[in-house]
Amino acid sequence: MRVASSADKTFSYIPDCSDLDIPEDADYVYICENNTIYGTKFHTLPNTKGHDLVADVSSCFLSEPVDVSKYGIIYGGVQKNVGPAGMVISIIREDLIRDDVMPFCPTMLKFKTQADNGSLYNTPNCWSIYMCGLVFKWLKAQGGLTEMKKRNEEKAAILYDYLDQSAMFHGTVRKEDRSLMNVPFITDSEELNARFIAEATKAGFVSLKGHRTVGGMRASIYNAMPKEGIQKLVDFMADFEKNNR
Amino acid sequence: MRVASSADKTFSYIPDCSDLDIPEDADYVYICENNTIYGTKFHTLPNTKGHDLVADVSSCFLSEPVDVSKYGIIYGGVQKNVGPAGMVISIIREDLIRDDVMPFCPTMLKFKTQADNGSLYNTPNCWSIYMCGLVFKWLKAQGGLTEMKKRNEEKAAILYDYLDQSAMFHGTVRKEDRSLMNVPFITDSEELNARFIAEATKAGFVSLKGHRTVGGMRASIYNAMPKEGIQKLVDFMADFEKNNR
Numbered sequence: 203m204r205v206a207s208s209a210d211k212t213f214s215y216i217p218d219c220s221d222l223d224i225p226e227d228a229d230y231v232y233i234c235e236n237n238t239i240y241g242t243k244f245h246t247l248p249n250t251k252g253h254d255l256v257a258d259v260s261s262c263f264l265s266e267p268v269d270v271s272k273y274g275i276i277y278g279g280v281q282k283n284v285g286p287a288g289m290v291i292s293i294i295r296e297d298l299i300r301d302d303v304m305p306f307c308p309t310m311l312k313f314k315t316q317a318d319n320g321s322l323y324n325t326p327n328c329w330s331i332y333m334c335g336l337v338f339k340w341l342k343a344q345g346g347l348t349e350m351k352k353r354n355e356e357k358a359a360i361l362y363d364y365l366d367q368s369a370m371f372h373g374t375v376r377k378e379d380r381s382l383m384n385v386p387f388i389t390d391s392e393e394l395n396a397r398f399i400a401e402a403t404k405a406g407f408v409s410l411k412g413h414r415t416v417g418g419m420r421a422s423i424y425n426a427m428p429k430e431g432i433q434k435l436v437d438f439m440a441d442f443e444k445n446n447r
Numbered sequence: 448m449r450v451a452s453s454a455d456k457t458f459s460y461i462p463d464c465s466d467l468d469i470p471e472d473a474d475y476v477y478i479c480e481n482n483t484i485y486g487t488k489f490h491t492l493p494n495t496k497g498h499d500l501v502a503d504v505s506s507c508f509l510s511e512p513v514d515v516s517k518y519g520i521i522y523g524g525v526q527k528n529v530g531p532a533g534m535v536i537s538i539i540r541e542d543l544i545r546d547d548v549m550p551f552c553p554t555m556l557k558f559k560t561q562a563d564n565g566s567l568y569n570t571p572n573c574w575s576i577y578m579c580g581l582v583f584k585w586l587k588a589q590g591g592l593t594e595m596k597k598r599n600e601e602k603a604a605i606l607y608d609y610l611d612q613s614a615m616f617h618g619t620v621r622k623e624d625r626s627l628m629n630v631p632f633i634t635d636s637e638e639l640n641a642r643f644i645a646e647a648t649k650a651g652f653v654s655l656k657g658h659r660t661v662g663g664m665r666a667s668i669y670n671a672m673p674k675e676g677i678q679k680l681v682d683f684m685a686d687f688e689k690n691n692r
Contacts, residue, residue: 279569279570281570286572286573286574287570287571287572287573287574288533288534288570288571288572288573288574288575289533289572304551306549306551308553308556311553324524325524325526325532325533326532326533327531327532327533327534327572327575328531328532328533329531329532329533329574329575330533330572330574
């Protein structure tokens with residue numbers, strides 16, 4: 203059951219989740235904490251009214267410190283901020299690792315199966331686990347998630363500040379709900395969008411095309427993207443704007 | 448429902464599957480074609496009496512040519528003969544890629560979901576796919592599966608021939624059901640088994656300990672193991688036998 207939505211404005215904002223109409227008998231409240239495609243982020247978690255919060259954090263995992271005690275289950279594909287695609291990391295409150303799951307839940311997908319076997323019930327994606335371990339060490343050496351948050355805010359600000367003063371490019375997300383990781387933007391013309399993507403690609407800025415379901419442009423600026431990369435993109439956008447006025 | 452078993456002799460042989468009592472309304476007949484732990488192999492496929500055959504081929508995939516038309520579904524984890532752990536390859540007869548699956552089948556686990564999306568419904572294990580691709584090219588350059596079968600037969604014969612004449616070491620599987628990939632063997636004494644594993648490990652022969660559920664020794668001689676590796680193991684075993692007579 204959907205208790206909140208921003209479908210009315212193409213998911214360009216996070217609905218007010220301070221007083222939702224959540225059924226008493228709901229098993230949990232689910233959010234996608236950072237929407238990779240639309241570039242929104244829950245900067246305030248929903249008031250779940252006592253229900254457990256389950257959050258897909260695939261595209262914001264390790265981008266900032268998280269108070270895990272506010273969640274029942276946190277899970278995310280590692281392929282954005284952590285390591286090579288093909289693995290999911292889950293952080294689950296102990297009492298939710300249970301035997302009384304739905305009878306048709308496949309053995310491999312039961313949290314209890316994985317927990318009881320040290321996440322080694324089957325032969326796992328060893329290489330991805332190893333690479334994630336290297337990333338964890340790198341993160342710690344950089345100053346941990348506090349430092350990552352600082353860097354990510356600085357990085358995102360460069361791009362959002364440019365978008366906010368540009369006469370050609372516009373961010374698509376309400377300011378207070380903007381993601382630090384995924385920055386969608388558009389011009390007022392499909393033709394200009396296409397020309398920008400083509401010229402940017404030629405200049406070495408790849409994967410700027412928005413997700414196929416929404417179009418426009420999107421810059422994904424995960425932990426691995428250095429500040430310099432974003433500054434170069436903004437410089438390129440400013441030049442493009444000047445040359446296509 | 449189990450229609451054949453070799454549990455009576457610790458799974459050391461393949462039961463006669465030429466005339467099984469298969470219920471008329473069975474959905475399929477399932478086999479694990481090569482048993483990694485017990486070292487058995489179906490050298491003749493069961494007579495399924497018109498039912499579709501579903502085979503887990505994890506530990507024999509790409510070890511020899513296969514007539515895929517004899518199966519409904521072939522599947523296997525790639526981590527033994529194909530590529531890095533964390534992926535499964537499935538070969539499915541077109542008419543079995545269906546919509547009318549059990550209603551509680553997770554979307555991600557439906558063959559139709561994967562088939563309709565070119566196996567890219569989600570972000571997959573890209574690195575493993577890439578590495579498997581390299582292995583496929585390597586296999587073709589070696590002469591394909593016909594050549595692999597020839598090599599694997601030669602390789603296994605070196606080890607089985609030694610076991611068959613040894614007074615100390617014995618293969619545990621009935622001759623006609625032996626696997627070309629996994630060769631379990633024992634001595635008549637647990638103490639001797641332990642000493643052999645310890646000395647072999649010291650000499651650089653790793654992972655010779657049998658699966659924790661069965662004990663003894665096991666040599667896994669997948670495609671990646673060269674003939675020379677097996678000859679060296681046999682030489683070491685012969686020396687050990689001489690020195691511990």
